[in-house]
Amino acid sequence: xxxxxxxxxxxxxxxxxxxxxxxxxxxxxxxxxxxxxxxxxxxxxxxxxxxxxxxxxxxxxxxxxxxxxxxxxxxxxxxxxxxxxxxxxxxxxxxxxxxxxxxxxxxxxxxxxxxxxxxxxxxxxxxxxxxxxxxxxxxxxxxxxxxxxxxxxxxxxxxxxxxxxxxxxxxxxxxxxxxxxxxxxxxxxxxxxxxxxxxxxxxxxxxxxxxxxxxxxxxxxxxxxxxxxxxxxxxxxxxxxxxxxxxxxxxxxxxxxxxxxxxxxxxxxxxxxxxxxxxxxxxxxxxxxxxxxxxxxxxxxxxxxxxxxxxxxxxxxxxxxxxxxxxxxxxxxxxxxxxxxxxxxxxxxxxxxxxxxxxxxxxxxxxxxxxxxxxxxxxxxxxxxxxxxxxxxxxxxxxxxxxxxxxxxxxxxxxxxxxxxxxxxxxxxxxxxxxxxxxxxxxxxxxxxxxxxxxxxxxxxxxxxxxxxxxxxxxxxxxxxxxxxxxxxxxxxxxxxxxxxxxxxxxxxxxxxxxxxxxxxxxxxxxxx
Amino acid sequence: xxxxxxxxxxxxxxxxxxxxxxxxxxxxxxxxxxxxxxxxxxxxxxxxxxxxxxxxxxxxxxxxxxxxxxxxxxxxxxxxxxxxxxxxxxxxxxxxxxxxxxxxxxxxxxxxxxxxxxxxxxxxxxxxxxxxxxxxxxxxxxxxxxxxxxxxxxxxxxxxxxxxxxxxxxxxx
Numbered sequence: 001x002x003x004x005x006x007x008x009x010x011x012x013x014x015x016x017x018x019x020x021x022x023x024x025x026x027x028x029x030x031x032x033x034x035x036x037x038x039x040x041x042x043x044x045x046x047x048x049x050x051x052x053x054x055x056x057x058x059x060x061x062x063x064x065x066x067x068x069x070x071x072x073x074x075x076x077x078x079x080x081x082x083x084x085x086x087x088x089x090x091x092x093x094x095x096x097x098x099x100x101x102x103x104x105x106x107x108x109x110x111x112x113x114x115x116x117x118x119x120x121x122x123x124x125x126x127x128x129x130x131x132x133x134x135x136x137x138x139x140x141x142x143x144x145x146x147x148x149x150x151x152x153x154x155x156x157x158x159x160x161x162x163x164x165x166x167x168x169x170x171x172x173x174x175x176x177x178x179x180x181x182x183x184x185x186x187x188x189x190x191x192x193x194x195x196x197x198x199x200x201x202x203x204x205x206x207x208x209x210x211x212x213x214x215x216x217x218x219x220x221x222x223x224x225x226x227x228x229x230x231x232x233x234x235x236x237x238x239x240x241x242x243x244x245x246x247x248x249x250x251x252x253x254x255x256x257x258x259x260x261x262x263x264x265x266x267x268x269x270x271x272x273x274x275x276x277x278x279x280x281x282x283x284x285x286x287x288x289x290x291x292x293x294x295x296x297x298x299x300x301x302x303x304x305x306x307x308x309x310x311x312x313x314x315x316x317x318x319x320x321x322x323x324x325x326x327x328x329x330x331x332x333x334x335x336x337x338x339x340x341x342x343x344x345x346x347x348x349x350x351x352x353x354x355x356x357x358x359x360x361x362x363x364x365x366x367x368x369x370x371x372x373x374x375x376x377x378x379x380x381x382x383x384x385x386x387x388x389x390x391x392x393x394x395x396x397x398x399x400x401x402x403x404x405x406x407x408x409x410x411x412x413x414x415x416x417x418x419x420x421x422x423x424x425x426x427x428x429x430x431x432x433x434x435x436x437x438x439x440x441x442x443x444x445x446x447x448x449x450x451x452x453x454x455x456x457x458x459x460x461x462x463x464x465x466x467x468x469x470x471x472x473x474x475x476x477x478x479x480x481x482x483x484x485x486x487x488x489x490x491x492x493x494x495x496x497x498x499x500x501x502x503x504x505x506x507x508x509x510x511x512x513x514x515x516x517x518x519x520x521x522x523x524x525x526x527x528x529x
Numbered sequence: 530x531x532x533x534x535x536x537x538x539x540x541x542x543x544x545x546x547x548x549x550x551x552x553x554x555x556x557x558x559x560x561x562x563x564x565x566x567x568x569x570x571x572x573x574x575x576x577x578x579x580x581x582x583x584x585x586x587x588x589x590x591x592x593x594x595x596x597x598x599x600x601x602x603x604x605x606x607x608x609x610x611x612x613x614x615x616x617x618x619x620x621x622x623x624x625x626x627x628x629x630x631x632x633x634x635x636x637x638x639x640x641x642x643x644x645x646x647x648x649x650x651x652x653x654x655x656x657x658x659x660x661x662x663x664x665x666x667x668x669x670x671x672x673x674x675x676x677x678x679x680x681x682x683x684x685x686x687x688x689x690x691x692x693x694x695x696x697x698x699x700x701x702x
Contacts, residue, residue, distance in 0.1 A: 011689070015682040017557055017611060019656075019663040021674050027611045034616045038623070041616070045624055046689055048554040053638045054688075055559075058657035161603070180604060231604070232564055 006033060010040045014047035129154055129185045130169040134296050138163035139179065157184045160196065166296075172206030173220070175199070180231075186212075193235075197228045202242070213237075215265035216254070219245040225257075236273065238262035297527070298353060304525035308508065309333040315372055316509040318485075320357045323348070330359075330368055334508065341370040346486065351505030352384060352444045352526070358505035359486075362388075364497060367487030372480035372509060379478055380510040381410050381420075382448040382519075384526060387436050387502040390414045396498045397447070398507075399484055402491035403427070406479040410449060411498060412436065418460045418468070420449050422475055432460035432468030444505075446523045450513045451478060459516075464523030466516060480509075530580045537577050540586045541570065547628045548590045554624045555598045555617060565601050569594040591625040634692060641691035649684045656681065 001009070013030040016022040022030070034040045130153045140146045141159035153167065160179035167175045171188035181196020192212040202209045202220040211218045211227055213235045218227055223242030229235040237244065239257045246255040246263065255270070257263060262273035308314050317334040318341060327348075330341035343359065345366035351358035359368065383397055393414055400407040409421035416436035422428040435447065448461040453475045460468035482489075485507060490496035506526065514522065530537050548569060553562040572593050573580075580589055598621075602610060612620065642650070655661055663681070667674045 008686075011686055012682050015685050016678050019678050019681055021663050021678045022611075024608060031612050031616055034612065034620070038619075041620055041623055045554055045620065045627060046692075047685060048557065049550060049627075049634055050638065050685055050689060050692070052550055052553055053635050054653060054657050056635070057638065057642065058654055231568070 003039070006037075007039065007043050009033065010043045011047055014044045018048065018051045128152060128170065129156075129188050130167045132165055133168045133174075134164075134166035136164040138165050153185055155185055155187075157182070169206070169209065171209060172203050173209035174201040175211075193227060193229045195229050195231050197226070199226045200224065213265070215268060215270075217247040217249065217251075219247060221245055221256075234264070234266045236262060236264045238273065298356065301526045304522065305333070305506075308510075308522075311510070313510045313512040314508060315374075315511055316370065316507070318368075318504075318507040320351065320359060320505050323357060330370075332370075339371055341368045341485065343368050349503055351503070356505055358386070358503040360503045361486035361500040364499040365487075366499065368485035369482070370485065371482050374511075375406070375477035375479055376511045377453045377477065378511060378513045379408065379451045380448065380508075380512065380514045381408075381450075382446070382506075382508045382510075382514075382522065383504055384444055384446050384506040385502055385504050386444045387412065387441055387500075389441060389501040390416060390436065391501050392498050393495050394419065394498045395500045395502075396484065396486055396488050397500065397504075398509075399488040399498060400480050401482045401484070401489040403493055404479070404481075406476045408451070408478055408480060412500075416440070418447060418449060418462075420451065420458055420460070422451070422472065422478065424474055424476055428472050428475065430458040430460070430468065430470040430472055432462070435460075435462040435467055446526060448514065448519050448522070450519075451475075452513045453478060461516075461519045461523075463527075464520035530577050530582050536582070537580070540580075541573060541590075544587050544590050547587050548594050551591045551621070551624050551628055552594050552598060555595070555612075555621060556601060557611065561601060565594065565597045568597045568600075572597070585629060587629055588625060591621070591628070595621050633696070637692045637695035638688065640695055641688050644691065645684070645687070649687075652680060653684060 010030070010033050013022060013026055013033070016026065017030065030044075034044055132147045132149060132151050132153060135149045139161040141161050144159045145156055147153060147158070158181075160177060160181045162179040164179070165177050167177065167185070169175070169185075169188050169191075173189070175191065176199045177183065178197040178199075181198075182194040183196060183198070184192040184194070186192060189206065189208060190210045190212065198211060200209065200211065200220060201224050202222060204222060207220065207222055209220045213227070213229050214233045215235060218225065218237050221243040224240040225237060225242070225244045226240060227235065227237045237246070237257065239259050239261055241259050243259070244257045245253055246257065247253050255263060264271045264273055305317070305319050309317055312335065314334040315338050316332055318330055319333055320330070323331065328343045330343050332338050332340045345363055346359040346361050346368060347366075349358045349360040350356065361367070381398060385397065387395070390412060391414075395412045395414075397412065398408070398410045400409065403409060403421070403423045405423050405425075407423045409419075409423075411419050411421070412435075413419050413431070416434045418432040418435055420430045432449075436445065446461075446463050450457075450459045450461075452458075456471050456473050456475060458468075458470050458472050459466060485504065486500040488496065488498040490498075545566070549562060549566050552565045552569070553559070556562055556565060569590065573590055576593070580586065598617075599614075602617075642653075645653075655666055656663070661669075663674055663677050667677045670677065
């Protein structure tokens with residue numbers, strides 16, 4: 001291409017860019033034409049200047065900037081033709097945010113090593129407003145504070161370029177902040193949000209927690225809301241659960257929002273957002289946030305699992321983690337002398353939270369084979385399970401092949417009860433109250449049964465709570481031998497079809513009885529909020 | 530310099546057109562340019578004390594604005610970005626110099642517009658005075674976007690050549 005043709009092409013592409021008709025592949029072409037070519041760059045700037053000139057000449061919207069309207073000093077700031085009055089502290093925070101957000105380094109000239117707007121201070125000796133309880137890939141603005149997980153926070157301005165942090169206010173509220181964000185903690189019960197996405201959990205105790213935005217104070221009257229403030233000052237609030245009151249800066253209440261309702265605010269103009277607010281803090285965003293929360297839960301669960309794996313009484317521990325989709329051998333993280341399981345038919349699937357693996361038992365042939373040799377006086381069986389349907393008279397969680405004396409059968413009845421059977425002269429069955437109702441299908445629940453031959457006691461737990469306790473006399477030593485998770489080798493017994501319809505993402509057998517406290521703790525550590 | 534001093538207010542007010550042109554040429558979007566200008570103004574005002582009287586205000590303001598442009602870029606998706614940082618950097622440098630030199634493009638443009646055929650003037654009027662997007666104009670005129678974009682491109686080329694001639698004569702005077 002000749003120089004003239006090149007420049008003409010630059011003019012054409014630049015012109016299209018300003019008209020909003022440039023295609024994505026032409027973006028690349030224009031950039032390539034400008035790169036390293038001063039004349040082409042000059043031409044682009046000519047076209048851009050011409051565009052602005054024409055706009056100014058014809059009195060359009062793009063070109064004219066009448067000085068006054070864009071300036072910060074009068075407290076009356078005109079934006080889009082509407083006059084708004086910003087509270088002064090908010091304006092100062094905006095300025096601080098902007099300076100920290102980018103220009104601070106530039107502004108620190110050699111002769112003027114000007115102090116950062118938010119002076120760095122000793123984080124170990126806080127003013128005491130909140131604590132940074134979690135952080136996921138946080139990038140803090142240069143020149144500002146760089147708190148780490150576990151640091152206490154005082155009355156600080158924080159500028160988060162990207163990433164997520166969770167702040168637990170001493171007043172009880174928990175706020176997950178998603179960057180880019182700029183906010184100021186003002187008291188244990190209040191913060192100012194200048195920019196960013198804030199998801200707030202407010203327990204009963206912390207009712208009244210407030211986020212101050214340019215247009216209103218959002219006061220939580222209980223549980224959960226999401227609030228987004230853009231760099232342009234626009235904001236949206238959406239109540240996820242409970243109730244939020246919106247007050248004007250002068251303290252006058254002008255709106256109370258209930259769950260599923262929201263409001264968009266732009267320079268004093270308000271628009272209701274109904275219909276569950278799906279168009280507000282979008283679902284992806286919420287999901288992203290909950291995943292992050294899950295990641296933290298996941299770490300907590302891992303710590304609990306590691307402790308169990310190290311416990312010599314843990315015979316079998318299937319955590320279903322770290323396995324390839326094609327793996328058919330199920331790693332046993334329990335005692336070293338206990339063999340791994342064998343996956344037959346069951347497919348890998350998602351567990352309690354994104355990133356947690358599970359096995360799905362769907363077809364009547366799906367199962368995991370395992371073998372636990374030995375005789376036991378005490379046992380604990382525990383599983384995280386998501387039942388999709390109680391299709392059979394009995395659905396297997398763990399059943400030994402056949403039902404020889406002393407063997408343990410752990411299953412669910414079609415009524416949704418946990419049933420523990422111990423084979424003896426006559427079978428000893430203990431049944432819990434109903435633990436799986438129709439509303440529980442498709443939900444992850446934690447089931448535990450403890451068997452103590454020495455005290456002749458069987459206790460059932462669901463989600464950490466006792467749901468049945470029975471005295472069972474006449475138990476022999478407890479045994480498993482060859483057994484199956486999610487299915488049964490009937491060996492000629494009645495009701496051979498006991499396949500499970502659902503998923504399991506954690507299963508364990510311990511040769512001791514977990515105390516009610518331990519069961520509750522086990523549930524807590526693995527629960528997906 | 531005192532941020533509340535009259536001189537600073539005057540400097541800031543007087544620089545608006547130039548700073549806006551600087552920002553617009555880098556972000557090529559009217560709405561974003563105004564947002565960035567507003568942000569830049571706040572920073573300039575907040576950091577007024579860093580400005581030394583007698584030095585070039587536009588140059589200082591452009592440097593502040595550039596950081597806001599970069600900041601704005603970080604929030605955009607990849608598809609929205611046209612220039613890479615190398616090109617952007619060069620454009621910023623060049624545009625700052627052009628603005629500092631204070632050339633008289635606007636006067637030249639005014640003279641050139643008077644020479645434009647009526648039909649072309651009307652097209653510009655619809656595009657700029659009415660603020661119609663090319664898409665809307667195309668629908669209204671029953672033409673394709675491409676055809677309309679092409680027509681605008683031709684008018685801009687004509688005007689650009691005229692402006693260069695005008696400025697050339699000016700320089701030669």
